[in-house]
Amino acid sequence: MITFFRKLFWFKQRRRKEDELREELQFHLNEETEQFQIDGLSSEQARWAAHRNLGNITFVNEEVREMWGWMWLERFWQDLRYAARGLFKSPVFTVISIFSLALGIGATATIFSVFEAVFFNGVTARDAERVRHVEMGEQRISYRQYRELSTDMPMLSGLAAYDQTSLSFGSGSSLEKVSGEVVSADFFNVLGVVPALGRTFTWSDNRPERQPQVVVLSHTFWERQFNADKSVLGSAIELNREPFTVIGVLSRGYRSIHGYGIAPEIYVPISPHLFGDLDNPDEARLELIGRLKDGVSVSQAQASVHATAHQLPRFQSDKLYNDKVQMYPLTGIEKMRRDGVPVELAVFFAFLLLAAVLVLLIACANVAGLLVARGVNRSREIAVRLALGAARYRLVQQLLTESLALALLGSGAGIAIYFWASKLIDRIQIRASVPLELHMVLDAQLLAFTVALALVATLLSGLAPALQTSKSRWHLGSNQIGAETRRGFSIRRWLVVGQFALAFVLLVSAALFLRSLARISHVDPGFDVNHLLTAEVNLNANSYPQARAEHYFETAISEISRLPGVRSVSGAAVVPLGIEHWVISMKAADHLIQRVHVNSVTPGYFQTMRIPLLRGRDFQASDRGTAPPVAIVNETFARKYLNDNPIDAQVSIPHPPSSPGAPPTWSRVQVIGVAADSKYGSLGEDPTPALYWPYSQEYRPLVLEVSLDTGLASALTPVRETLGRLDPHTPVKLQLVQERLAGALLPSRIASALLTTIGSLGLSLAAIGIYGIMAFSVSRRTAEIGMRLALGATQRQVLQMILRDALGLASVGMATGLVMALLFTRPLAGLLSAGMIVTDAFSFLAVGVVLSIVALIAAAIPAWRASQVDPILALRYQ
Amino acid sequence: MIRKPPSRVEILQGTLDLLILRTLLSGPSHGHSIAKHIQRTSEDLLQVETGSLYPALHRLEAKGLIAASWELSDKSKRAKYYRLTPAGRKQLTAEQSKWQAFSRAMGLILSPVDLEVQ
Numbered sequence: 003m004i005t006f007f008r009k010l011f012w013f014k015q016r017r018r019k020e021d022e023l024r025e026e027l028q029f030h031l032n033e034e035t036e037q038f039q040i041d042g043l044s045s046e047q048a049r050w051a052a053h054r055n056l057g058n059i060t061f062v063n064e065e066v067r068e069m070w071g072w073m074w075l076e077r078f079w080q081d082l083r084y085a086a087r088g089l090f091k092s093p094v095f096t097v098i099s100i101f102s103l104a105l106g107i108g109a110t111a112t113i114f115s116v117f118e119a120v121f122f123n124g125v126t127a128r129d130a131e132r133v134r135h136v137e138m139g140e141q142r143i144s145y146r147q148y149r150e151l152s153t154d155m156p157m158l159s160g161l162a163a164y165d166q167t168s169l170s171f172g173s174g175s176s177l178e179k180v181s182g183e184v185v186s187a188d189f190f191n192v193l194g195v196v197p198a199l200g201r202t203f204t205w206s207d208n209r210p211e212r213q214p215q216v217v218v219l220s221h222t223f224w225e226r227q228f229n230a231d232k233s234v235l236g237s238a239i240e241l242n243r244e245p246f247t248v249i250g251v252l253s254r255g256y257r258s259i260h261g262y263g264i265a266p267e268i269y270v271p272i273s274p275h276l277f278g279d280l281d282n283p284d285e286a287r288l289e290l291i292g293r294l295k296d297g298v299s300v301s302q303a304q305a306s307v308h309a310t311a312h313q314l315p316r317f318q319s320d321k322l323y324n325d326k327v328q329m330y331p332l333t334g335i336e337k338m339r340r341d342g343v344p345v346e347l348a349v350f351f352a353f354l355l356l357a358a359v360l361v362l363l364i365a366c367a368n369v370a371g372l373l374v375a376r377g378v379n380r381s382r383e384i385a386v387r388l389a390l391g392a393a394r395y396r397l398v399q400q401l402l403t404e405s406l407a408l409a410l411l412g413s414g415a416g417i418a419i420y421f422w423a424s425k426l427i428d429r430i431q432i433r434a435s436v437p438l439e440l441h442m443v444l445d446a447q448l449l450a451f452t453v454a455l456a457l458v459a460t461l462l463s464g465l466a467p468a469l470q471t472s473k474s475r476w477h478l479g480s481n482q483i484g485a486e487t488r489r490g491f492s493i494r495r496w497l498v499v500g501q502f503a504l505a506f507v508l509l510v511s512a513a514l515f516l517r518s519l520a521r522i523s524h525v526d527p528g529f530d531v532n533h534l535l536t537a538e539v540n541l542n543a544n545s546y547p548q549a550r551a552e553h554y555f556e557t558a559i560s561e562i563s564r565l566p567g568v569r570s571v572s573g574a575a576v577v578p579l580g581i582e583h584w585v586i587s588m589k590a591a592d593h594l595i596q597r598v599h600v601n602s603v604t605p606g607y608f609q610t611m612r613i614p615l616l617r618g619r620d621f622q623a624s625d626r627g628t629a630p631p632v633a634i635v636n637e638t639f640a641r642k643y644l645n646d647n648p649i650d651a652q653v654s655i656p657h658p659p660s661s662p663g664a665p666p667t668w669s670r671v672q673v674i675g676v677a678a679d680s681k682y683g684s685l686g687e688d689p690t691p692a693l694y695w696p697y698s699q700e701y702r703p704l705v706l707e708v709s710l711d712t713g714l715a716s717a718l719t720p721v722r723e724t725l726g727r728l729d730p731h732t733p734v735k736l737q738l739v740q741e742r743l744a745g746a747l748l749p750s751r752i753a754s755a756l757l758t759t760i761g762s763l764g765l766s767l768a769a770i771g772i773y774g775i776m777a778f779s780v781s782r783r784t785a786e787i788g789m790r791l792a793l794g795a796t797q798r799q800v801l802q803m804i805l806r807d808a809l810g811l812a813s814v815g816m817a818t819g820l821v822m823a824l825l826f827t828r829p830l831a832g833l834l835s836a837g838m839i840v841t842d843a844f845s846f847l848a849v850g851v852v853l854s855i856v857a858l859i860a861a862a863i864p865a866w867r868a869s870q871v872d873p874i875l876a877l878r879y880q
Numbered sequence: 881m882i883r884k885p886p887s888r889v890e891i892l893q894g895t896l897d898l899l900i901l902r903t904l905l906s907g908p909s910h911g912h913s914i915a916k917h918i919q920r921t922s923e924d925l926l927q928v929e930t931g932s933l934y935p936a937l938h939r940l941e942a943k944g945l946i947a948a949s950w951e952l953s954d955k956s957k958r959a960k961y962y963r964l965t966p967a968g969r970k971q972l973t974a975e976q977s978k979w980q981a982f983s984r985a986m987g988l989i990l991s992p993v994d995l996e997v998q
Contacts, residue, residue: 005942012942022950023934026911026960029953030930033912057931065935069942 013072023066031056077396081403088404095376096408098770099369103412103459105763106365108419110358111452113756115424115442117351119263125332126257128194134300134329135337136161136290136307143288145272148186150314151290157298157306160192163288164259166266168540169241170733171227179735180223180241181437182268183258189269190218192293193259199224200235200250203271215273217246221254222439223267243730246270255428255441259291261333265439292329304329350753353511357760360508362459364501364767369412369463371497371771373405375778377467398468405464413456420452466493495811498775502815503822505768506853510823512761513845519754527579527743528680530612533569533714534739536577537562537706537721539732548701555697555704558728559604562708565720569711572610573697573704575602579743583683588693589654589668590643598639599682599692602700608634608677610709618649618675621696631699634675639691648673653693671695714738768853769860776808776864787868788876797869804868808861809854816850896928896936897945898979901964901972904946908963910953911937937962945971 012019034052039045056062067073089096124130143151145163152161163186171180190202202218217239219227228234238245258265294303308327330336377384387397424442539558541551555573563571576584578601587596605621608614616637625632633653640648651673656666679689697704710717718736725734780787787800824841903909903917914937915928940946945968953959964972 004944008942008944022960023938025958027930027934029910029957029959030912030915030934032957037916055930057929062931062934065931066938069935069939 009071012070013075016070016072019070020067023063027056027059027062031059077399078403081400082407084400085404085407089407092376095372098774099372099408099463100412100415102365102368102767102770103409103463104415104419105767106358106362107413107416107452107455107459108423109760109763110355110362110455111416111420111448112423112427113351113354113358114451115420115448116427116440117355118448119440119442120351121262121333124257125193125259125261126195126253126255127332130332132294132296133193133291133332134294134303135332136292137328137330138290138307138311143290145288147314148288148290151307151310154310154313155292155307157295157303158292159295160188161290161292162186162189162192163272163290164189165287165289166260167270168733168735169268169270170243171239171241171268179733180267182270183266184270184272186288187271189291192291194293195252195256197250198253199232200248202250203269215244215246215270216249217241218250218252218269219248220252220265220267220269221256222265222437224251241268241270242733257441259332261337263438263440265437267437291332300329354756354760357508357511357757357764360504361760361764361767362455363462364504364508364764364771366459366462367497367501367504368767368771368774369405369408369459370467371494372774373401373408373464373467374494374497375774377401378778378782401468402460402464405468406460409456409460409463412459413452416456417452494775494778498771498811499815499818501768501771502812502853502857503819505764506816506819506849507823507826508764509761509849509852510819510845511827512757513849514827514842515757516754517842517845519751522685525681525685527685528613528678529578530709531739531743533710534611535708535710535714535717535721536737536739536742537708537725538735538737539703539706539725541703541732551703552698552701554728555604555706558706558725561724561728562706562721565717565724567710567712567717569709570606570610571706571708572604572607573706574604574607575697575700575702575704577705577707577742578680578682579685585683586656588656590639590651593643595643595691597690599690600695601692602695602697602702602704604697604704607694607707610707611680612709613680614678616676616678618673620675621694623698625696626698629699631669631671632674632696633671634677634694635673636677636692637679638689639693640673640676642691644673648676650674714740765852765856769856772808772812772857773860773864775811776804776861777867779807780804780864780868783868784871784876787871788873791871791873792877800871801865801869804865805858805861808857808865812854812857816853820846820850894975895979896932897940898972898975899926899928900933900936900940900962901945901968901975904962904964904968905972908951908961910959910961912959914962940968944968 031052034055035045035048038048038051043051053059125133127133138147142165143163148161148163155161165184166181167184168179168181171178185203187203187205190197195202197218198221200218203216219234224230224234234248234251236247236249238247240246252269256265260266292303292307294300304327307329311327384397388394427440427442541554546554559571559573562568576582584600585597586600587594588598589595603621605623605625608620615634617640618634621632621634635644635648635653643653644651652670653673654668654670656668677692677694679692681687682690682692708717708721722734722736725732790800790803791797823846899918900914903914903921909917911933915930915933918926918928937946937948941948941962945965946962947965948960948962950958951961
């Protein structure tokens with residue numbers, strides 16, 4: 003240890019130490035000389051004898067320096083400067099290499115970061131590992147239960163409750179639905195969040211009698227609605243037609259409790275306005291988070307909460323509470339599992355990451371090829387140095403340093419690209435059914451990842467060329483232009499082959515996806531998309547018991563259908579191709595059918611949606627709750643399960659048992675009609691059975707569907723106003739079905755955009771690779787080409803020769819890529835739409851053609867140059 | 881990659897260190913006089929190469945077993961003098977007893993053979 007520090011100290015004074023060493027050795031030499039002179043030799047002889055005794059002074063110097071231990075640092079610095087000079091001297095090579103590496107590293111870092119942001123980035127919270135989701139027996143709980151729990155929690159320093167909600171914002175005709183969060187007063191305290199402006203909630207904000215209420219805004223909402231005006235604090239906004247005072251604004255980049263980029267726009271405290279009767283135990287909507295006290299373990303906290311809950315009468319009498327308290331982290335794999343994140347999404351992202359890594363590999367291959375080519379051009383220099391006694395390992399070290407310098411520059415540029423891309427992504431606010439924002443953070447993990455990438459890139463790009471270049475078979479003549487003839491496959495050619503193979507795999511995967519997506523967008527959904535708009539109303543369940551709700555809907559439908567331009571209005575429980583799917587299992591003629599899409603609709607639904615009714619009749623007003631239960635099925639259902647004899651057939655619907663453990667009860671329903679097939683869950687699904695109930699027999703809150711004859715956009719305001727007149731407190735969300743569909747396709751569109759980008763990157767890099775290799779090859783073969791021309795070959799023949807060479811390389815690459823693609827695209831099968839197989843011949847063929855054309859174009863310039871070689875000059879040069 | 885030939889210092893590393901430390905026990909000296917002293921005292925049997933001596937001296941200095949300073953020699957020339965540090969003194973004692981134990985062990989093994997040869 004002491005040794006280390008002493009050496010470190012010496013390092014700072016190394017010049018002085020070197021001078022001292024020289025002086026010391028000189029002194030030794032002088033003493034020896036004197037000694038010999040005393041012994042009787044002449045001064046000349048004494049000096050020689052002394053030198054002989056001393057040995058090789060240079061060697062001694064080196065030994066001591068080696069012992070000092072900082073030689074490697076000086077050598078490294080020397081290598082770096084030499085590398086820098088070399089890079090400056092060949093700017094084209096340097097720029098292309100840095101560009102290739104930057105693209106590869108930048109793309110990979112960006113995708114990795116997006117992946118992290120969507121799935122793994124933490125919630126904005128202080129000490130987020132100490133905060134956990136608290137789940138009471140897989141149930142949400144009521145406000146009263148929450149208050150009771152929070153009175154006795156020895157292991158938690160705070161317990162907060164929250165729920166998503168949507169509110170109408172604004173007044174008059176500019177009512178807008180905003181997505182928000184209703185929270186208990188200590189929500190932000192438990193998370194440890196500090197607002198950018200103003201303050202967050204306190205318990206005094208929570209008193210139900212308090213008027214006006216308070217609200218905290220998200221940063222994006224504040225920017226959008228108030229132009230980031232700081233004086234918004236203290237001003238009032240209207241939510242659900244009630245005044246709310248703005249008391250705070252959250253910071254930019256705040257990541258909400260939900261994860262996945264979901265970003266609620268406003269936060270309000272729990273109150274009876276928004277939350278019905280606070281005492282009602284049936285209003286079980288809240289989710290919980292709790293902060294563990296210092297030193298408390300998760301299992302301790304779980305046990306403690308469980309013990310508390312057990313004491314409380316409400317929990318004991320709750321039949322559905324099944325005795326389990328779970329606390330799980332705010333982010334990570336466990337959370338994803340509980341949220342039911344579809345595996346396909348994760349697989350898709352993993353695939354994207356893999357694609358980016360492929361691009362990086364292609365880029366490294368590019369740089370490696372360029373380095374090898376450059377190494378060949380320096381063979382004279384290398385040979386001379388080897389002849390002068392340079393150690394092979396030193397040469398390899400120096401060449402590796404060169405590629406390290408390139409890799410460092412490339413990663414620097416790559417990180418710059420990453421910053422630019424993440425700024426771009428940050429600005430995107432996707433307005434899906436909930437607003438989504440992605441905030442990417444350059445954290446230590448990502449930095450370490452990028453550095454590791456750079457190092458791997460260095461090794462991949464530089465090792466093979468470095469080793470090859472330092473081989474001793476270089477002789478002085480091999481620097482000459484034209485010294486080579488075609489020698490079959492060298493490492494450079496293999497690199498290009500590899501590049502093309504990787505590019506093939508990349509492009510085929512992208513092509514498969516793109517075709518799959520194109521197919522999906524052209525699928526006919528089976529109902530009218532262009533003249534339909536939906537109106538979602540969030541009826542407060544407390545103010546609207548079933549009878550009143552039914553009356554509301556009936557009135558709404560009749561009022562809206564009286565508006566000019568409206569062709570027909572009806573209601574349905576579920577919107578097809580929406581986020582919510584309603585699927586049950588049922589029986590028909592004693593077959594158990596696992597998955598049937600069901601819906602509860604008003605009379606006239608099929609007419610509104612323009613779904614043809616093929617047989618039987620539609621629902622009517624007479625199909626009331628007291629009348630015999632009826633249903634309408636779709637074509638697939640009738641064909642598969644009713645033997646095409648559907649009318650008056652009976653199907654059985656299961657109902658949940660009255661007590662747990664008992665078998666379900668079945669009720670029989672009569673089929674009265676058959677509707678045409680349409681798409682229910684997703685555009686890419688196979689034909690699937692579906693069944694419709696009359697809304698009066700199977701009550702659910704409805705979404706209104708309005709079919710218009712003309713003027714789609716201009717109908718929005720009248721419809722909104724009509725509904726506003728019926729109940730000004732109820733938020734309404736209107737949407738054109740066209741837009742809704744486009745929103746459903748949005749993830750696919752984003753995916754295909756990403757894939758196209760990555761595919762193009764890979765393609766450009768491969769093109770650069772083949773250009774480089776052909777250009778280099780031509781420059782080495784000028785003597786051979788000159789000879790051919792002199793012996794009678796036409797320029798055209800030379801051109802064809804080079805092009806054939808390029809095509810040959812590309813073909814070998816593509817053949818390899820073909821095999822790899824067949825093997826590796828298997829896992830993608832689950833992501834493609836129905837009808838698209840992973841061995842889609844068209845995709846493979848198209849990619850093959852594209853790559854061949856690219857190879858030819860890339861090789862065109864070198865080929866043309868080859869044909870322009872002047873035979874006399876070429877031969878003379880040799 | 882070619883391995884560097886083992887430096888000449890490494891061969892006698894342990895013993896050379898011991899010799900240097902012992903030499904310095906009698907007082908500070910510079911490199912040249914240390915070499916001469918070892919040569920003289922061993923009756924010319926041990927000749928220390930400069931290539932081994934100076935790296936060894938600097939290594940001992942790095943370890944803190946000896947300390948260096950620039951003084952005027954007896955001929956009034958500037959020279960680098962080395963002297964033992966307390967740590968070096970301790971090391972010397974330890975190494976010396978190790979060496980003695982080692983040579984005793986060697987002697988025990990070698991001597992019976994000698995008797996037989998006689």
